[in-house]
Structures are given as structure tokens and as C-alpha cells.
Amino acid sequence: MTTTTDTIRVSERLDALPFTRRHGRILGGSGLGWALDAMDVGLISFVIAALSVQWQLAPTQASWIASAGFAGMAIGASVGGLLADRFGRRHVFALTLLVYGVATGASALVGGLAALLVLRFVVGLGLGAELPVASTYVSEFAPARMRGRLIVFLEAFWAVGWTAAALIGYLVVPSSADGWRWAFALGAIPAVYALVVRWGLPESPRWLASRGRNAEAIVIVRDLEAAAGRIALEASTEGASASTPAPRPRVSALWAPALRARTVALWVLWFCVNFSYYGAFIWIPTILVAQGYDLVRSFGFTLVITLAQLPGYAVAAWLIEVWGRRATLAAFLAGSAVAAVLFGTATGEVAVIAAGMALSFFNLGAWGALYAATPETYPTPLRATGSGWAAGVGRIASILAPLAVPPLLGFGGAPLLFIVFAAFFAVAVVAALFPARAARAGSRLDHPEASRRCSPLGPPAARRDPSRRAAVACDRIAPA
Numbered sequence: 352m353t354t355t356t357d358t359i360r361v362s363e364r365l366d367a368l369p370f371t372r373r374h375g376r377i378l379g380g381s382g383l384g385w386a387l388d389a390m391d392v393g394l395i396s397f398v399i400a401a402l403s404v405q406w407q408l409a410p411t412q413a414s415w416i417a418s419a420g421f422a423g424m425a426i427g428a429s430v431g432g433l434l435a436d437r438f439g440r441r442h443v444f445a446l447t448l449l450v451y452g453v454a455t456g457a458s459a460l461v462g463g464l465a466a467l468l469v470l471r472f473v474v475g476l477g478l479g480a481e482l483p484v485a486s487t488y489v490s491e492f493a494p495a496r497m498r499g500r501l502i503v504f505l506e507a508f509w510a511v512g513w514t515a516a517a518l519i520g521y522l523v524v525p526s527s528a529d530g531w532r533w534a535f536a537l538g539a540i541p542a543v544y545a546l547v548v549r550w551g552l553p554e555s556p557r558w559l560a561s562r563g564r565n566a567e568a569i570v571i572v573r574d575l576e577a578a579a580g581r582i583a584l585e586a587s588t589e590g591a592s593a594s595t596p597a598p599r600p601r602v603s604a605l606w607a608p609a610l611r612a613r614t615v616a617l618w619v620l621w622f623c624v625n626f627s628y629y630g631a632f633i634w635i636p637t638i639l640v641a642q643g644y645d646l647v648r649s650f651g652f653t654l655v656i657t658l659a660q661l662p663g664y665a666v667a668a669w670l671i672e673v674w675g676r677r678a679t680l681a682a683f684l685a686g687s688a689v690a691a692v693l694f695g696t697a698t699g700e701v702a703v704i705a706a707g708m709a710l711s712f713f714n715l716g717a718w719g720a721l722y723a724a725t726p727e728t729y730p731t732p733l734r735a736t737g738s739g740w741a742a743g744v745g746r747i748a749s750i751l752a753p754l755a756v757p758p759l760l761g762f763g764g765a766p767l768l769f770i771v772f773a774a775f776f777a778v779a780v781v782a783a784l785f786p787a788r789a790a791r792a793g794s795r796l797d798h799p800e801a802s803r804r805c806s807p808l809g810p811p812a813a814r815r816d817p818s819r820r821a822a823v824a825c826d827r828i829a830p831a
Contacts, residue, residue, distance in 0.1 A: 361560040361568050362731075364576065366495040373578045374501075377492050380552050381485045382505050384448055386512030388478045391455060391538050392633075393516025393657075395420060395471070397524045397650060398531045400636040405528065410757035412464060417633045417753035419468040423475020425746030431480020432487075432739015433602070436732060440488040440555045443480060451477030452542030459535035479746055483725075483738035490726040491557040491734070492575075498727070499676060503668035503719035510660035510715060517654040520636070525647050561731040605729075605737055613728050614737070616785040620721060621745030623779035624684070627691065627772040628714055630752030635707070638765060652700075656707035660715040667716035671723055680720035681783040686713030688776035695769025717779075 368374075395417060403413045427447070435443040454473040461467045486502055493501040519537055524530040559568035605614045635656070639649035663683075670679045690713050694706035729737035759768045 361556050361565070361572055364572050365492065365556060368494050368575055368579050368581075370494065370497060370501075371575065371578045373575050374492060374494075377552055378489060378501060378505060381444075381489050382508035382511075384444065384481055385485055385505060385508040386515070387448070387451070387538070387542055388481050389509040389512025390516045390519075391451070391474060391478060391512075392420075392629075393513040394519060394534050394538055396633045396636050396653075397516070397520030398534060399633070400640055400649070401524050401531045403637060405531075406464065408464070410760075411754075413637070414753040414757055415464075415468055416471060417629070418750045420471040420475040420478070421629065421746050421749035421753070423472040423477075424479030425475075425743050425750060427476040427479025427481075428483055428739050428746055429479075429743035430739075432483050432735040432737070432742070434480070435484045435487065435735035435739070436558075440484055440491070440558055440735065441550075441552055443484050444488065444552070445550055447477040447481040447484065448542050449477070450474075451481070452539050455535055455542065456539035459532040459539070475746075479742065480739070482722075483742040484735055486722045487726045487735045487738050488555055490723075491555040491731070497672070499671040499720075499723040500668045502723035502726070503664055503671055506715075506719040506722045507661065507664035507668070509718065510657070510664055513657050513660060514654075517650070517657045521647070521650040521654050525650065557731045602736065602740060604733055605740060610729070610737075612785070614741075616782045617725060617728060617737075617741045618744040619782040620680075620779050621725075621741045622748040623775040623782065624714075624717060624721060625745035626748035626752045627687070627775040627779075628718070629749040630756055631691065631694075631710065631714075631769070631772055633753055634756050638760070638768075639703070641760070642765070652704055652707065655704055656711050659708035659711040663712035663714070663716035664719050666712075667719040671720055676720055676724040676727070677783055680717055680724060681780050683713050683717035683720060684776050684780045684783060687717055688773040688780070690714075691769045691773040691776060695766045695772075 399413050399416050402408055402416070403410075431443055431447060451474055454470050454477065458467060458470045458474065461470060486505060489505050490498055490502055516538075519534050523537065524534050526533075553571045553574070554567070556568035556571045559565070559571070604610070636649050636653050639652055644652065667679060667683060670682075674682070687710060690706060690710035694703070694710050697703045697706045725738050725741055726734050755771075756768060759771060
């Protein structure tokens with residue numbers, strides 16, 4: 352029995368399941384780690400604003416704090432996806448949280464900028480690997496008809512974490528000279544619980560089948576079927592025979608003819624969305640302080656703006672199964688571009704908050720659609736690698752964005768800065784509408800027809816010829 356056949360059989364059974372409490376546990380366990388990631392990224396925006404005053408940092412030095420973490424994320428996302436495709440999703444989950452928790456706790460003890468920069472880089476290694484692996488993991492358990500919606504729900508945990516960061520930033524950071532240290536300490540505590548939760552989660556059956564470990568995959572699938580009240584009719588030995596494992600994932604496979612256009616479109620999307628999102632939201636508290644609002648008031652504005660993320664996710668979760676991934680993503684990106692211009696030119700408290708909430712609503716809805724579409728672009732043996740490298744390219748933009756903010760602010764102020772962000776959103780709209788095939792709502796990750804045309808091993812001739820093995824086609828069939 353071939354690995355492709357095993358993966359198809361496992362996928363069909365997973366796609367036929369209803370949503371159960373086991374699915375909820377997988378979503379919740381993954382989402383908890385996702386929220387922790389958001390809390391860390393959100394906290395650093397408040398810490399930068401506080402340390403800029405306490406340590407008398409120049410704008411360029413403050414931007415290094417954000418960029419150091421994103422540099423780690425760029426490496427972590429790329430390497431984490433490769434590791435997850437080779438060693439499994441669950442093990443990489445646990446490792447990323449361990450790295451994140453230890454480095455975040457240690458950040459509370461630093462006495463200078465250099466040490467903080469080093470630890471932020473290490474934190475980034477863990478956080479960068481976390482997000483693409485988590486979305487891949489949940490997508491491989493989710494039934495086909497609700498996969499997009501569940502990935503948006505997973506992404507909605509980002510709003511939970513960012514809201515927690517805003518609350519900590521508003522209540523804890525300004526409370527004392529060591530408030531930023533307590534913020535880091537609070538950010539590390541939940542990682543211990545998340546680590547315990549993650550070890551209790553099963554490995555992805557699709558990944559196990561793709562690696563030739565079909566017997567283990569069938570055991571997990573049967574457990575999910577039993578939780579749904581379904582009893583497998585086939586013999587207990589069905590699918591337990593050994594199968595040929597898929598070749599080790601190679602980055603070059605992402606550039607095979609069948610995947611090249613999609614990889615380019617994804618990388619452009621991730622780069623543009625990361626640049627605009629992190630450039631704006633990491634600096635919003637500091638920008639508000641520079642505009643004359645005191646630290647507490649600017650943090651309060653940021654908290655209110657953050658709350659608009661939740662309805663953005665809710666609307667995206669509904670539309671993604673109605674309009675499809677590509678249309679939903681393009682619509683929210685276009686809304687983000689308009690909101691960015693409005694925020695950059697807003698005057699007065701009401702206008703600032705309203706435009707900021709619109710930017711938060713549309714931008715985070717776009718993130719939900721992007722995370723739903725990305726894992727579906729690649730077949731199982733390449734899914735985490737493809738997602739990880741797309742996220743890694745995006746992290747390059749998140750490194751550059753904080754560094755670009757100070758000179759842009761100095762040259763043209765907030766209006767110019769947010770017009771630049773709007774331009775990046777506009778480019779992302781074009782990439783989202785790029786005529787590459789996207790997943791249909793309810794389509795399968797490992798469709799039989801797609802597997803015949805898009806096997807990760809390729810046709811027999813490709814298996815015999817190593818130079819053609821990289822001809823890996825996507826298992827998506829029709830455009831959204």
C-alpha cells in the first residue's frame with residue numbers, strides 16, 4: 352500500500368467526522384499556545400513604549416527590540432515547518448512553547464538593552480515556529496466542510512492573547528518602574544500549562560500516514576470516530592500494513608511547476624500583511640504618546656482598538672465558508688487599506704479610536720482568512736514546510752517594518768506612515784486575487800483526484816528520476 356493511498360483513506364475518514372469534543376480539545380490546546388504568542392507580541396509594544404521613557408531609548412534603539420524578536424521568528428518559522436514535516440507536529444509544538452516560556456521569563460530579569468535583544472531573538476525562535484505548525488496541525492484534524500471556519504477560530508485566539516496583553520499593558524506596565532518586568536513574568540506563566548496541554552494532544556493522523564506509520568494513524572482516527580459515536584466496520588487490521596514513507600520535505604519542492612505561482616502569491620501576501628500589521632500595531636502605543644497622549648491614555652486607546660479584533664474574526668469565520676478563502680481575504684485586505692489611510696489622517700480622540708478599530712477589525716479578519724488558506728495550498732508531506740516558509744518570508748517584513756517606522760515618521764509623520772501601510776495592503780489584495788487555484792469551501796486536503804495528479808512522490812518516472820522528484824503538485828482542485 353502506498354503512502355498516498357494511506358493518506359487519502361485517513362483523510363476521507365477525518366473529513367467525514369462531525370465536530371466533537373476531541374476536536375474542541377485540539378482546537379483549544381492549539382489556541383492556547385496561539386493566544387500566548389499574541390500576548391507576547393502585544394506586550395512588547397507596551398514594553399517598548401515604557402522602556403523608551405525609562406531607559407531613554409532613541410527611536411532606532413526601540414525599533415531593535417521589536418525587530419530582534421521578528422528576526423528570531425523568521426528563522427523559527429522556516430525551520431519549524433521543516434522540523435514539523437520531518438518529526439511530527441506535536442513534538443515541535445512542545446519545543447516551541449518550551450523555548451518561548453524560558454526566554455520570556457528570563458526577559459523579566461535583564462538589566463540592559465543588549466541582553467533584552469538576545470532574549471527577544473530566542474523568544475522569536477519559539478514563536479515563529481509555533482504559528483505555522485499550529486495552523487497546519489488544526490487543519491489536518493478539521494473536517495473538510497468546516498476547516499476554514501475552524502482555522503479562523505484558531506486565529507481568533509490571537510485576539511484573546513492581544514487583549515490580555517492590552518490589559519496587562521494598561522494595568523501593570525504603567526503601575527511601577529518594574530511594571531514591564533512583571534508583564535514579562537506574567538507572559539511566561541501560562542506557557543507551563545500550555546506545555547502540559549500540548550503533550551496530551553495526539554499526533555496528526557494525516558502526517559503519520561504520509562510517513563508510512565498508518566497503523567498509528569488508524570488508531571487515532573478510530574479514537575475520533577468513537578468520540579463521534581461511530582464504530583469502524585472494517586477489520587481491526589485494516590490499513591495497518593507498512594507503507595512507503597514519503598520523501599523528506601525539501602524547500603525546492605515548493606518551487607515545482609505546479610506550486611510555483613501559488614508559492615509566489617503566498618509569499619507576497621505574507622510579506623505585505625506582516626509589514627503593515629506589525630509596523631502599525633507594534634508602534635501604535637508609541638505613536639499615540641508622540642502625538643501628545645500620556646502613557647496611560649495611549650494604552651487605554653490601544654485596548655479599545657484591540658477589542659475590535661474579535662468581531663473581525665467572527666465575520667471572517669462566517670464569510671470564509673460563504674465567499675471562499677480568496678474573496679474573503681481580498682475584501683478584508685481592501686478594508687485594511689482604507690482603514691490605514693483613515694487612521695493615519697485621523698484627528699481627535701473619537702476619530703483615532705474609530706479608525707483604529709476599523710483597522711483592527713479588517714486586518715485581523717484578513718489574518719484569519721490567510722491562515723485558513725495557507726495550509727490548504729500544499730499536500731500533507733509539504734504542508735508545514737510550505738506554511739512555515741511563507742510565515743518566514745512574512746517575518747522578514749516584520750523585521751523591516753519596525754525599523755522603517757522611525758524614519759517614515761520623521762519624514763512625513765503618521766499620515767505618510769499609514770499611507771505606506773495602505774500601499775502594502777493594496778499589493779496584498781492583488782496577490783490574493785492572483786489567478787492561482789485556491790481551496791473551495793469544504794474541499795478535502797487529500798482529494799483522490801488531486802492525489803493522482805499531484806502525488807508528493809510524482810508519477811513513477813519521477814520516482815525513478817531524483818531530478819524530477821521535486822515536481823510536487825498541490826492537492827487543491829478548484830478555485831474559490
